[in-house]
Amino acid sequence: MDLFKIFSEIEKIDGEVYERFDTRRRVFKHLTGLGKTITAATMPALLSTMFNKAYGQTSGLSPEIKNTLNLALQLEYLEFHFYDTALNTPDLIPASDRPAVTIIRDDELGHINAIKGLLSTDAIPDPTRLAFDYTAGGRLAPFSSSAEFYGTAQGFVDTGMRAYKGGATKLMPNKDILTAALNIHSVEARHSAHVRLMRRVLAGSTNGGDIAGGPGNANPKSWISLTERDGPRPSVTAPVYGPGNTTDFPGEDNVQQGGKNVQTTATYPTIPGVTLTDAMKAAAASEAFDEPLDDGTVKSIARNFRSPLGERLGLFA
Amino acid sequence: MTDLTSPFSQVPAGLPRRAFLRVAGASAATAGLVLAGCGKTDTPPVVNSNILYLGSTSTSAADVDAGLLNYFFLLKQLEAAFYQRVVDALPTDLPPAERAFFSDLRDHELVHRETLRYALGNRAYDAAAAQPLPFDFSSLTLTTRAGVLAAAQQLEDLGVAAYAGALRLVRTPDLVALVAKMSSVEARHAALLRDLRTPGSFAGDDVVVNAGVLQSVSLAKTPAQVIAEAKAFFLPIVVSTDLLPTA
Structure with missing residues (x-):
């Protein structure tokens, strides 16, 4: 030989x-x-x-699919270390909520493993906890109280959900990867619904949530309602619910679906004793759809949470 | 309603709609339905059968997608009808704090249903029907909170699994994007209902599963599996997924 x-x-x-x-x-x-x-x-x-x-070990995926998956992977690292840090912060999470937060943290780890499995050697490695600054440069204090923690968590889960949705059509050339991303993304939506429930409980809610989350977004519904009054912490979370960089990515208050105003298309039957206002209809029409978000906007949201190390590593670049 | 101005022009109006619907002489007799979805170029409806075929023998992207949208549409009709029934007569033991959930759920499903109907235009399987398909909820207990929550959770978890299994089969990117927008809201519904029923079960391991290399992903079901689980609601109509794509 x-x-x-x-x-x-x-x-x-x-x-x-x-x-x-x-x-x-x-x-x-x-x-x-x-x-x-x-x-x-x-x-x-x-x-x-x-x-x-x-x-033999590169994924063989197209650059577009690799980039889309690697952005998702970075967001999963961001989320995993966030929940993991919270779980390791004494007296932060109410005892009754620890099992749920643990489930969410472990699901994020599952998503990391899943995406790494798809990307093989093309996967961006875990940048570690040190790559992230969850105060967003001093604007947030998520580990100071459960209210602050859940508020920031809602921003993360909803960003993740919108990011996967924004990348979905780019993954269509590979049906298995499309399915993986969509089926991770609906788990993110489940997490979001639960985080919102925990926020309602914390707020002593008695009504299942207010349109757009009510004052200070402290009483959110389990679904995204209009633009959530710019979210739990507007200085950082406003873009999570706002429009993306192009008209293909409207804000979460969008009621135009497939070129049709679904607020007026849908028939709302008369319910005895209930008067549906236009505001209520607009809320329902917006809540019925979660909107995708483009990768540029997702990255700009996520860059708020890079530490100097994360910046040096080029996270969300 | 016409789809001539529909943004879903990826589903051209002129193509044969053969076999979207081959319903149903017997069903028309038994259920008082006159369902027909066929234009003049189409195969005539199969008579003396109460089978509703979703899908088409055509393999064009437009026809495949219309079949899948009809599948999603049928499930949305089912959910909307279910919640309407619940809202019309809320269980007396449902606490006031939980009542608003059901009107929201009903509203969302109505919006989804109408959005899909609009997307389908005259390709909706019941576009020419005199009245919508009635659903049979007699297997459910809708007079108690526990019964309503159990039924709602079943429908929502099934809906999530349906999208998880069938969205990959849709070929038109705009339609994938549109349906994906609804699929995560379905997951929110499911999570809330599960938490109301069993606190902390929002992402239980019966619905968030490991599948091959994937971990912590939504359970996925094929159209055939989904329809099999829901078949009692369609009686006396038998819904067939034989003409839907499987890959």
């Missing part, structure tokens, strides 16, 4: 063959570390291992 001839042949169709092996020196370390003589019999297996390491 003439190894160099093989490489030379490969070079004709892949000019980067040497680079592939050179940047994967561990392959050779592994080879030499075997501590035994390479015999003719073991050579094919070893070569197979080497070539697999050099060629």
